[in-house]
Amino acid sequence: MNRPRVVVGPPDSRGLREIAVGGKTVGSAWSLRGLRRVLSRLGYPADLDVEDRSSILWSGGGSGTWPDRTWWRRSVITLMMAGLLGSMALLVAVGMPDAIGALTFAGRVTGFLFAFAGVVQGVAAPAVLDYWGKRQLKFSGALILLGTFVGLATNGLLLFMWLQEREYTPYVLTYLPLWCWSLWAFQLLIRKKAWQGVPYPKQFAAGVTVTTLLATANLAYSTLYQPTSAPVLFDLNVKFGTPRMDAKQPVIHLPVTFRARNSGQIPAYIISDGYWIYGVSVEYSSDGGGLLEWRKTMDAGSDGSKVGRYVKSPTREAIGAARFYGPGNWLEPGEQYVQERVVQLPKSAEYDVIEADLVMTLMEGPRQDRRGVRDPALFLAQEREILLPSQ
Structure with missing residues (x-):
């Protein structure tokens, strides 16, 4: 049975190789085993001779060229998802009490911003699998970059506020690790130019930066100054x-x-x-002379409130x-x-x-x-x- 020749493209910067059949892209693979899985779904025999040039054409490297570092890629995925989910849990835990029960409108807005920032990070976490995988979603890199930038700003602010007061809270053990994680993740995404594929990347970056700065400024004002107006009853x-x-x-x-x-x-x-x-x-x-004694105690600087006329x-x-x-x-x-x-x-x-x-x-x-x-x-x-x- 004659089948179209398979063309395996050169590895990209991550080691992923594109697979095309009959001039149409049918998938991609990280390894020779992955290539065989793709071909088996298309009806090719499992024992296909990958060295047969009449069946497979190799471009940019032969059947042994698979530069993907699986352990490194999976480690990055694990750290990225753990950091985004951990930061999401922190921001939601910090923001929800104020979003629901703050005494002032500004306090509720601040709490909502905290919780919303956590939701953004929660949405960005699954995008990690796509960005360090087959990249079928165009916006996955930009979404992860947004979640990481939010984590860098909010975790940095929380850490700065704690360093001012140095009082123990249940969250203090998360501030420094999450801030260090967000710093590492942000610079990694910048080096990989994760914003590529987004229409109008400059406008996207400017919008994210301005929004985050405004939210951070409002958060700092409300957190540092607004609570002083809440009375103790x-x-x-x-x-x-x-x-x-x-x-x-x-x-x-x-x-x-x-x-x-x-x-x-x-x-x-x-x-x-x-x-x-x-x-x-x-x-x-009985003669009402108690007031004279009250005057004497007041002149002497003592408390005469317990003295009456009688x-x-x-x-x-x-x-x-x-x-x-x-x-x-x-x-x-x-x-x-x-x-x-x-x-x-x-x-x-x-x-x-x-x-x-x-x-x-x-x-x-x-x-x-x-x-x-x-x-x-x-x-x-x-x-x-x-x-x-x-x-």
Whole structure:
């Protein structure tokens, strides 16, 4: 059976050789085994003599000329896809919380840009197989170049921001490796001129550069400055329960409940906290002379807020104190912490007022991927309960 002669072209820069039959390209091959697979699909016998010049014409090298370095090509494919998918996972994880729940429109736009950049890299990952394969898609190289350029810009910005603050985040171990990968991948694609095959390559490069620079500038502004406007909203509450007399001892048990709730939309970092319980004894002035004492304390630079017209010479004694939630902890949005305590007072204690103070010093945490240091905000809640003799 007469068959058209097969023409095997010279290897290209990657070692791939084009196969033509009857003047029509029917495929390409990296090796002699690949050539036989293509020919077998066309009905050629599996034992075809590749040295028979009447059957196969070799151009630019004989049957032993296959310069493809399979191990190198597969290594590049693996590294390219791993870097694009890893960078995609990082950008989506960083961007989605802001895209969904940022307090400001600019913050949501920034989060969306992060997530969209990750999606671009996810789309570029499968194109790696085509670009380092048979290159059947005209835009595969440009798509990979775009994804790599986005990774270089965003990963570099994240690394720069972390170097400014030097605070640990779960993502910090990915910043430097992904930035180094994007730098390697970008220069490799530039050397291979991956943009070739794209119509108007200069306009494409200019558009990608301008868009990425604008997105990076907006990201830097929103990330570095916008979170400072997000307020810390915190609710503190102190409530006394009903005092009860001990059945065996001359002791009064006074329940008190402390509650803290993050009512805002950003995490809050606890710098310090604690509660204090005081017993207050006062002297009463029927002639209204307490205000004269208030003036004296104010002139002396002391706090005279506990002095009234008919109350003077208050004595405030601490009868209990402890940490509340503990410094170094975080309270996420909507999270609350409650602590119940029982204060024991001797029945003979002559206190006119029992006071309880809950104090927390908080620092805002605007983003999950970077714990920025902000000016601490102080929140104070105070509840007072009067113990009457009948109680």
